Amino acid sequence: DAMVIQNPRYQVTQFGKPVTLSCSQTLNHNVMYWYQQKSSQAPKLLFHYYDKDFNNEADTPDNFQSRRPNTSFCFLDIRSPGLGDAAMYLCATSRARQGDGETQYFGPGTRLLVL
Amino acid sequence: AQTVTQSQPEMSVQEAETVTLSCTYDTSESDYYLFWYKQPPSRQMILVIRQEAYKQQNATENRFSVNFQKAAKSFSLKISDSQLGDAAMYFCAYRAATNKLIFGTGTLLAVQP
Numbered sequence: 001d002a003m004v005i006q007n008p009r010y011q012v013t014q015f016g017k018p019v020t021l022s023c024s025q026t027l028n029h030n031v032m033y034w035y036q037q038k039s040s041q042a043p044k045l046l047f048h049y050y051d052k053d054f055n056n057e058a059d060t061p062d063n064f065q066s067r068r069p070n071t072s073f074c075f076l077d078i079r080s081p082g083l084g085d086a087a088m089y090l091c092a093t094s095r096a097r098q099g100d101g102e103t104q105y106f107g108p109g110t111r112l113l114v115l
Numbered sequence: 116a117q118t119v120t121q122s123q124p125e126m127s128v129q130e131a132e133t134v135t136l137s138c139t140y141d142t143s144e145s146d147y148y149l150f151w152y153k154q155p156p157s158r159q160m161i162l163v164i165r166q167e168a169y170k171q172q173n174a175t176e177n178r179f180s181v182n183f184q185k186a187a188k189s190f191s192l193k194i195s196d197s198q199l200g201d202a203a204m205y206f207c208a209y210r211a212a213t214n215k216l217i218f219g220t221g222t223l224l225a226v227q228p
Contacts, residue, residue, distance in 0.1 A: 031214060042206060042218035043160075050214065057215075090160065096214065102148065104216055106160040 003027070004107035006091050012113045013081050021076040021110045023091030032074040033104065034066060035090040043090055049074060050096060078112075086114045117142045119209050121219035128197045129227050135182075136192045136222045138207030148210040149183070151192045154221075155203040163205070166190065194224075202226045 005024045013019040023032065030051050035043035047056045049068045063085070065077040078085055088111050092104040118141045128134035140149070151163040166174045166183050174181050178195045194201055207219040 033214075033216075040221075042220050043216075045215055048214060055214075092216075094214070102210055102214060103150070103162055103165055105162070106152075108159045 004091055004093055004105055006089075006107040006110050008110060009108060010111050010113070012115060013078075014115050015082065016080045019078050019081055019112070021078075021089050021091075021112070023074045023076070023107055024072050025091075025093045025107075026072070027093055027095070027105060028071065029093035029095045029105070030071065031094045031096045031102070032068060033092040033094070034064075034074070034076050035092065037088040037090055037109070039087075046076070081112070081114045083114050086112055088112075117144070117209050117211055117217050119207055119217050119219040121207055121222050123222045124220070125223045125225070127225045127227060128194070128201075130197055130199060132197055133193060133195045134197055134224065136194075136205055136207075136224070138190045138192070138219055140188050140190065140207075140209050142188070142209065142211075144212060147212070149181075149190045150208040150210065150216070151179070151181070151190075152206045152208060152218075153201075153203045154206065158203075160206070164192065197226050199226050199228060 007022045033048040034046045037043040046060045067075045088109045090109045091107040094102045094104045120139045147168045149166045152160050153163045154160040164176045164179050180193050182191045204221045206221045209217045
């Protein structure tokens with residue numbers, strides 16, 4: 001089945017130690033998104049790629065970076081995680097074509113714990 | 116800037132009964148999309164239903180239907196014949212022209228047996 005896959009599902013890191021979260025998709029969608037979702041809150045968009053074009057949200061901290069080496073994969077790098085970065089990180093994809101409503105399809109998320 | 120408001124932080128419904136979750140939004144755009152997503156505890160966010168703003172007909176997916184009132188900027192979700200598996204956090208979302216999904220704060224639905 002076509003899907004959005006996130007690895008790992010749980011990640012524990014130390015304060016200040018760089019961490020990378022991974023997302024892959026078999027949907028062949030050209031848009032990929034990264035959201036941060038803190039406990040009992042709505043997801044907050046960090047950035048997205050439209051093909052190879054990177055679109056950063058204005059309030060996304062510089063500590064968060066992303067890479068998209070090809071259509072299928074997208075990575076979220078947190079350069080120096082702080083305690084406030086502990087959250088669920090959701091990857092989503094969409095097919096940016098009129099008529100499809102650009103519905104976003106979400107992966108299961110990676111829960112990040114910062115010690 | 117667009118905003119999405121869900122005024123009911125929590126709702127409860129008896130199994131087999133009907134429940135309506137409220138959502139209002141604010142936008143100056145005329146063409147847009149609205150979504151309801153379901154997020155069960157510790158599980159994946161999945162699409163429940165989608166509505167195109169240019170369509171007057173309310174979207175329906177099996178037991179799920181919406182009441183879309185464009186002039187009032189209202190987009191409520193009705194769940195009929197509620198089942199235990201419907202228990203989840205429900206997010207209303209607006210898709211902006213920039214590809215961005217703007218979420219409401221969510222409504223936690225409990226289903227009582």
